[in-house]
Amino acid sequence: MNINHRLDVRNADALGTLREFLAAWWMAVGLEALLAPVEQPDGEEIRTQVVTERADLARVNPFAPVMLENAATAISKFSRDFPGGRIAAMLRPCELRALVELRKRRNVPAADDKVTILGVDCGGTLPPADFAQRVQGRGLRALTDESLACGAECDRLPRQLRTACRICEWPASRGADVAVGVLGLPPREMLLVIGRDEATSERLHLGEVTDGIAEEAEVVRREVAIGAISQRRARVRDELARTVPLRMTEVGSLLSWLARCSLCGDCLDACPLYDGELSGLIGVGTARYGGHPLLAEVVDVSRWLASCAGCGMCEESCSCEVPLTVLISSLAQRIRAELQYTAGDPAARLPWIAA
Incomplete structure (x- = not known):
């Protein structure tokens, strides 16, 4: 059974609060490396990179609405590069689905305690060209905050999203060791940090680096939002399928x-x-x-x-x-x-x- 921990957002800054959580968690579990979406020095791009210094967690940004590659393809090499080390990977739901399928097809090593998978709720991403244009006009931080707000207001489904995101089957993580929950939640107030089960939560010291167990209403609020988003995207998927004479x-x-x-x-x-x-x-x-x-x-x-x-x-x-x-x-x-x-x-x- 999932263990839902609450993470209180400091200064109405969800991204900053997540980075603080990652820094505290890094120390608690003795992490050596994290594969994650990272802001580039120019402040306009997000790339999947390996973070090996705790200070560099200040550039991790899984909430920015852009995806340039499926990071599941990097997991195998990432694991080989840190043999025997304590490492983790932060993935979007579709990346985690790909990783699960790769493991089933035996194209990557089976899961073990060494590679901790952090899944992040995803409200959708923009086409790279649209993302770049908006970042230049408004800034990366403003675009990130807007993405979080759209995730909270689950009745919104921006048509500007990539087609894959508009028809995504499930916008939350399945099979992650830890899930970061944002959908349906007020991003200026709280996030959820969800351990896969009690044993995983204890092994990863989640209770030590969060703000207590979430209330049932908060957990249900996210689950209802995920279901609503999934149903709405299923309808979009059916509509688009009818436009293609296949x-x-x-x-x-x-x-x-x-x-x-x-x-x-x-x-x-x-x-x-x-x-x-x-x-x-x-x-x-x-x-x-x-x-x-x-x-x-x-x-x-x-x-x-x-x-x-x-x-x-x-x-x-x-x-x-x-x-x-x-x-x-x-x-x-x-x-x-x-x-x-x-x-x-x-x-x-x-x-x-x-x-």
Whole structure:
């Protein structure tokens, strides 16, 4: 059962309060490194970086509404770079879903106590170009505060968000050791720090670096907001799917969209879960010489789509303006519905793996 700790916001500054919590927690658990979104020296960019100095936590910012890559792809190398060390990674919900699926597919080492996963509620991110323009006009801090305010007012769903964020299946973390809760909560007053269970909360000393156990009403407020956001985004997902003429009985409708594709492969490079499943179909590698049966390719592709984390990095990297997010989401939803599978759920076994 989750242990919900309350974090009182100091001086109406949610980001500053989170940074203070991270600094105190760093000392409490003896952390050596944290993989997290970090503000760059120019004050206009956010990049996923490894923080090895406690003082640099003052630049960590998981609330800024921008995502340039899926950090799940960096976890394996991050773990190898600190063998035997106490390390942690701060991930958005879609990044954590990707990490869970990578572990199920055995593409990264299994979870252990060395790598502590901190999940952060996410109200959505902007396209990078829009984010950069707004930062130049208003500043990074103002944009961060606006993102937190939108998360508190769960009836708002800005149309400016990336498509992947507007149709995100679940804006909160599943399977994190610690979750930072912001959705539905007054960001100028409080945050939640949620331990996965009592043992995890004690092992990570969460009670020592927070402000007590949250009241039930505060916990429920967040849960209601998450549910409301999820339902609203499901409706948006259905609406967008209807605008894309993708019907299983009309192969031509899919081909009309793919006709724009230049086969550059940038979308595949950006996907945290891609592992060569399309190599034969696009004519690269050994499959070009008949070394990989077509049926095996189709099976691999269907399993890859079933594991889609919904981060939308594929579409962000596409220079041909192919609406990959909606196309892939439509396919993935149908595959998962048939398999009765939820991507990113640590408790859900891959349907094609024997029990």
